[in-house]
Amino acid sequence: MAAIVALALAYWLELQEPQWAILTVYLLTQSSTGAALAKGAFRFLGTILAALYGLTAVKLFSQDPLLLVGSAMGWTFLCYYGAARARNFTAYGFMLAGFTGLLVIFQGAAAPDAAWLVALDRVSEISIGIACATLAGALVVPDHAGTQLRGLMATSRRALAAHCALALRAASPGARVIDDRNALLPLLVKFDALRSYSRFEAVEMRADRARMDEVTRRFLGVLAQARLLHLRLAGGGMADTPELAPMRAALERAAAVLERRAAAPALPENRAGCAELSRLRRDLAALGRQIAQTEHGLPFEARAEAVLICRQAAEMLRGLALLFVAEGAVFRPQPAGAAPSKEARRSAQASAVMQGARAALALLVFCAIWYATQWDQGLAGITGLALMNYQCVNTDDPAKLGWPYLRAVAAACLAAYATMGFIYPWLEGFAALALFLLAVLVPAGLLIGTPRYARAAGTFTIFYVAAAATGNVFTPDPLAFANFCFALAFGMFVCLMVARLVPVTAEGARRRVAARTRAALLPDVARGLRPAAPASREILESLGALLPQMSLARPAHDMLARGLLASAASAWELGRLRRIADSPALPERLRGTMRDGLAIFAAAPGGPPLAAEEALARIRSALAGEAWPEGPASPLLVEAAASLCFLEDRLSRDHAFRAFVFGEERA
Template sequence: MPATARTAPSPWSLFLLDPQKLLFSLSSFIAAAITLGVAFEASLPRPWWALLTVYVTAQPMAGAFRPKVLYRLGGILTGAAMTILLVPNLQHAPELLVLCLAAWTGFCIYLAVLDRTPRAFLFQMAAFSSAVISFPYLDDPADIFTTTISRVEEMAVAIVSVSVVHGILQPWSATPVIRDRAHAFLVHAARWTREALGRRHTRLEYEHRRMLAADVTELGMMAIHLPFDQRPASVGRLVVLGMQKQLATILPLASAAANRLDMLSALAPLEPALAQLVDDVRAWLAEPVAEQCASGGELAARCRRHAAQSEQPATWKGLLRASLCARMAEFIEAQVEGCRLAHQVEKPSAPVQVDVAKNRREKSFPLARDHGLAMLAGMATAAALILYCTVWILLAWPSGSATAAFAALITCSFAAQDDPAPVLGRYLGATLLTFPLAAFYLFAVLPRVDGYGMLVVTLAPALLAIGYVQAMPAWSARALPMFSCLIVALGFLDRFIADFATFINVGMAQVGGIIATIVIAKLFRSVNVRWTAGRMVRGHWSEIGQMASLARPFRPAQWTGKAVDRLGQIAARMAVAEGSDTLHAADGLADLRIGRNVIAIRRAALRLPAPMYEAVREVLEGISTLFQARARKGELLPPPASLLASIDKAIAAGSRVILPEPAHVALLALVGMRCNLFPHAPAPRMVSDV
């Protein structure tokens, strides 16, 4: 099981060689050597750009790179086509050309930030390939077609080389990673639920919800790799999608059971039979995942029998007991089904039932996308490029075009982050530290090198060392600026040229591009983490309000998945947010449970008895009004007393008669709604209490 807490690596860990990281570095170096040899043999004008592309696109998981090859190549071709379309036609209007290039780059970044799948690499590559091709030649665009073709050839050679070499030396399959992630999720969910049912869950909530929600989302990202798996396909994407949907329901069901248990315990000590059932569920959760699958069906049946016995006569305590047992049964069934699907991933010969037709229709797991944040990233990128080019043109700086290209590359690389300035600061520090190494190579080592073979041997120590750093997750962000500084400063060409003025000028262009990017990030992108989380919370509230409105179309199919994904994003940001404010007071799990209760009520609404239907209408209108108001004001507004009265009225109407299954589900959803919105309200007056 993965560690639940990560600590910062010790600097001494750099001296403890990991074979897997060393293999990654060696694979990247071999790809770089092949790329450099092809570039020299084909007389490509900028071999250094091909070499840099190798390390920009290389990733520690070779399999994670494989499905992105086509996206990256497609992005390069798209960016090149846009360059050929814009530059020759607007070369006599440089201001308009800069505006168009900036707008195009910003639009691509908007799509990349919005997408959040490997397909985003297509948009990202389209953005900075057009930037790095166009900006260095804006002052002399006459030969832009030949230049564009050369850049495409250099980048394509690098991407193909690194993909082939990593695929051969690092054979990687998505299936074991998906299996391990699913198993880790089930273990985390079982541990969290066991502690929640033991009434010790409050302090664990933020960390666990972040881990569990992130595991669910990442399963979908990994499933995209399955068609590109180097080994024979052992698990279908539809099976992973079915498992992903099943796991997404575990978190709200487990938290709902814990919530009902808290409510019951606050009223009175648990009855011996119920206490024994809860203890048995907790003991079942302590078993290994494989054993849970074998004994879970019988335990879920016990919970359902206890739920049926608890509802007659209809009292508030009885409804709470029924809700607790029903949610425990649903959680156990979801956990067992998740175990079975994870077993299908591990042993594909095992029979398993998956709703293939439904999964084919839905294609993929839903992700929560924020158009506002994506637009902010795109507009900031466009504004940054306009400012770069304005300063470069006004200063008439000879290396200004290179600065604009470097700045565009860096801006596009960090566009998805809420506040890239701290990372860019480390980027600048790594660049400055690499300059002495670049100067040593350029003026002391390379003048004594003769031929391609000796060049590769000479570069091996530096490239292997930095490549090893790139394979370390905690240090990988520093590797790219080190590669960029070293490779660009050396300026690999078919003939060696060591000019100190050129070296200083190129170095100033790199540093200037980074500093300009930091300044722009401070001006446009230093978004407070709590502000970003606040936008997501308001979006969550708005969706619940819209879903509860009977006047709006009811589309609940993908809501739970999107809500779990958004919950993970919010929790990750709130984990690093300082202070105690409204956002920390907002309970994402409670909102998730309320949304699922709204879905259950609306699905059953048309089959409810007339008195209960009218009361339920009032409840849904109150929920819609409350959550729309929360979304507008960005505050955790308390629910009004009128909503409590409406919920109690609907519960009373539903408890008067024995309800069929859809209406019974709605009754338990109303119980859950009351527990989540009014946890401290006195027990309602039931018909059986009169």
């Protein structure tokens, strides 16, 4: 209904391209009011800025083709550079500005005296579509982004509690734990998108960005602890002895509580949930201290492994409780969080420059073809190229989205051709046209609202209405229409070919994160040059930033994610070993041996893992000689042995960590 109203208004105002009004409605179709408002606001802003730039370029360069194309390339570069640096609908606004700027520049250059009319019509058509889509979303069964975010957070919290319960049981199949984790990670990308949309809603619906980033980091930290705890338990880390029966009972009790919380239709308030998790955590931490400080007749290694399991389980529950606290604060604003690191900014900037340069190169290639052939539908080709550029930004594999997009466009053009040839001649007046469009658009809207068909149905509908909508007077020209459709598809094809010849992926960013983690963060923690908490935080934040452009179905991406999760947890254990090595309670000889071993471990990443294994073995041998003396050093020795067990597990059992730290990943 919103689309038909928009088309009626465009006809009534006698705009040149009424199809842009109906097309805008479908481009703004979103699952929440906030998302529609956000997309509409950035689309409107991008259209205004692009129209002003296009008019300026036509005024200055319309008589010089080289300068005109150069100005269009410069605008394309700036817009797609901005799109690559921004996120969500801010990026969409940049891309829309690039698209609109090209239309105004080239269409206005063809008739400079009418350039103002071209820009005005374009802005008017887009504004009508935005107004109709926004009003429909706000008035007809509105669903707010803030409400959706709260619901997603509750759902993900239940799913994470169930995942932690799986991790606490050694009998849980490893494949199930992996699948469960991979299903949880994409939720973090949705967190950020819904948070950004909520900015356009009422104050009480808005989510704070800094606090949402904190939720993401806490979420990843819990996943890291759960993964490594299950690896330990599944690998036989808990001896079946009477002395450890209280620990097994505590783990089972924690798993049962988490399963009960995951199965509840509505979770308790965060305060109650945190209190329950804190009690479980305190019980496990107390058991770990008791095992470390008291002789149980257990071998030293068994004591260390039991302490490690208690510690990991307690840290996982602590992380879950802190996540609940962070979630509870998401809708309370606070000052802006810390800016991204210099390395992250430099990496994002390099990728954005390449994205902008590739978009400008695709435009240059098509303009050269246009000039050589003097094609009368060159503007349609520019339209197709600009639209396909949407699919090529911020994705490692443009063809994965681009080819289905091109097929949907071709199908829409064929359907529109059939409509214009066999249906429109029988329609008289706008009422008949509106009834026909209603019969077509309602089923299309239902398909767009179905996740399985949303992308294909949305693309088909957008291009169908763009091609099938006509001016106030129906003047069919089959040859011109076929020429237009071919040019549109050819422009898309040129863009895809340039994207294939000039690949721009996030692989460089992934490699830089991997290199910094293994060459700077972990070694600095081992040497005592950097606290463990900031290092672990930076690793998890880097993973959170990489997730939108990762596909965990790809082995290399899955390996990188697991390697970063393991590295974040390993930073804590390296920091704990370093603190113990600096403790005056230990004999100086043992402290020196531990510091030397950690220095060797710090120098090992990037090379053969043998040096790291030997360094840990050297520390373990030194601990074994000091294991049994009574006094304040005894619990520290058990704690150090537990950290060694953790790190040795990473080298011997955790293939992802071993491959990641020693440079074998292929991200």
